[in-house]
Amino acid sequence: MAILHALGIVSCLGGPLHLCGYAAEMLRDEFSRQLPNQKRLQIQWQLLHPESQGLKEEKLTQLNKAISQFTEYWTKENRPFLIVGGDHSCAMGTWGGVLNGLSQPGQFGLIWLDAHMDANTFATSPSGNIHGMPVAALLGRADEKLAAMYPSPRIVKPENLILIGVRNYEKEEYELLRQAGVEIVFADQIHGLAPVLIKAIDKLSQSCQSIGISIDLDVVDPEDAPGVETPAQDGIKASELLAALSLINRHPKVCGLELSEFTPEKDINNKTLRLMKALIEAFYAKP
Ligand SMILES: NC(=[NH2+])NCCC[C@H](N)C(=O)O
Numbered sequence: 199m200a201i202l203h204a205l206g207i208v209s210c211l212g213g214p215l216h217l218c219g220y221a222a223e224m225l226r227d228e229f230s231r232q233l234p235n236q237k238r239l240q241i242q243w244q245l246l247h248p249e250s251q252g253l254k255e256e257k258l259t260q261l262n263k264a265i266s267q268f269t270e271y272w273t274k275e276n277r278p279f280l281i282v283g284g285d286h287s288c289a290m291g292t293w294g295g296v297l298n299g300l301s302q303p304g305q306f307g308l309i310w311l312d313a314h315m316d317a318n319t320f321a322t323s324p325s326g327n328i329h330g331m332p333v334a335a336l337l338g339r340a341d342e343k344l345a346a347m348y349p350s351p352r353i354v355k356p357e358n359l360i361l362i363g364v365r366n367y368e369k370e371e372y373e374l375l376r377q378a379g380v381e382i383v384f385a386d387q388i389h390g391l392a393p394v395l396i397k398a399i400d401k402l403s404q405s406c407q408s409i410g411i412s413i414d415l416d417v418v419d420p421e422d423a424p425g426v427e428t429p430a431q432d433g434i435k436a437s438e439l440l441a442a443l444s445l446i447n448r449h450p451k452v453c454g455l456e457l458s459e460f461t462p463e464k465d466i467n468n469k470t471l472r473l474m475k476a477l478i479e480a481f482y483a484k485p
Pocket residue numbers: 285286287314315316318323324325326327329330331366367368414416427428459
C-alpha cells in the first residue's frame with residue numbers, strides 16, 4: 199500500500215465556531231480504530247497548529263504559509279496529498295503552495311465543491327469570517343488585508359476554476375466570480391453529481407497539467423453531513439458524492455484532495471466524521 203501524506207490543520211480561526219480544528223485528530227483516531235484487515239489506506243499524518251500569540255490575521259498568515267510549504271514540497275515531489283481542515287480558509291495555503299510548486303502554474307485547475315462561493319473580501323463579507331474568502335484570494339481578487347494572508351504570488355486562472363454545488367451566496371461575491379468568468383454549477387442544476395464532476399475534470403484536463411479538489415463538507419446536505427460550521431439546505435446526497443469520488447479514484451491528474459469545515463460539536467452520531475473517512479477512501483483507496 200502506498201503511503202498517503204496527510205496534513206491536518208488544527209485551526210478554526212477563519213470560521214465562527216471553535217471546534218472545527220479537531221477534525222484531523224478525530225479522523226486519525228477513526229482510521230486507527232480499524233482492524234488490520236479493514237485497512238485500505240496507509241496514511242502518514244502531520245498536524246499543524248497555529249501560533250498561540252498574535253492577532254487572528256497574523257496567525258492565519260503564518261498558518262497558510264506553513265501549509266503552503268507542505269503542499270509546495272509534495273507538488274515538487276509529485277506526491278498525492280490530503281489536507282484536512284480546519285475551516286476552509288486553509289485553501290489559501292493548500293492551493294497557493296501547489297501553485298508555488300508547479301513549473302507551469304498557469305496549467306493548474308481547481309474544482310471547488312461547496313454550498314458557498316467563498317469569494318468575499320473584507321469589503322464585501324457580511325460576517326467578516328475569513329473562511330468565506332479563500333476563492334477571492336486564489337483568483338487574485340483579494341483586498342490588501344486578505345492578500346496579505348495568501349502565501350503565493352501566483353493565482354488560479356478563472357477559466358481553470360469550477361465551483362460545484364453552490365446554493366448560498368452574497369450578490370457581491372457572485373458578481374466577482376461572474377466578472378472573472380468562473381464556471382459555477384449551482385446545486386439545483388445538478389441531477390447526478392458524477393457526470394458533473396467527470397465533465398469538470400475532462401474540461402480542466404484539456405488545459406491543465408494538474409488538478410486539485412477542494413471539498414467543503416457543507417456541499418453535502420445537512421441531513422447526511424450535519425457536522426459543519428455553516429450548513430445549507432438542499433445539498434448533495436452523501437451517497438452521490440461518494441459515488442462520484444469513487445469514479446475518479448486516484449485520477450492521475452488530481453494532485454491532492456482537501457476536506458474542510460468538519461465541526462464535531464454539531465455532528466450527530468459521528469455521521470459527518472464517518473463520511474469524511476469514506477470520502478477519503480472513495481478517492482484514495484484501491485477499489
Ligand atoms: N467556508 C464556509 N463555510 N463559508 C461560508 C461563508 C458564509 C458567508 N458567505 C460568509 O462569507 O460569511
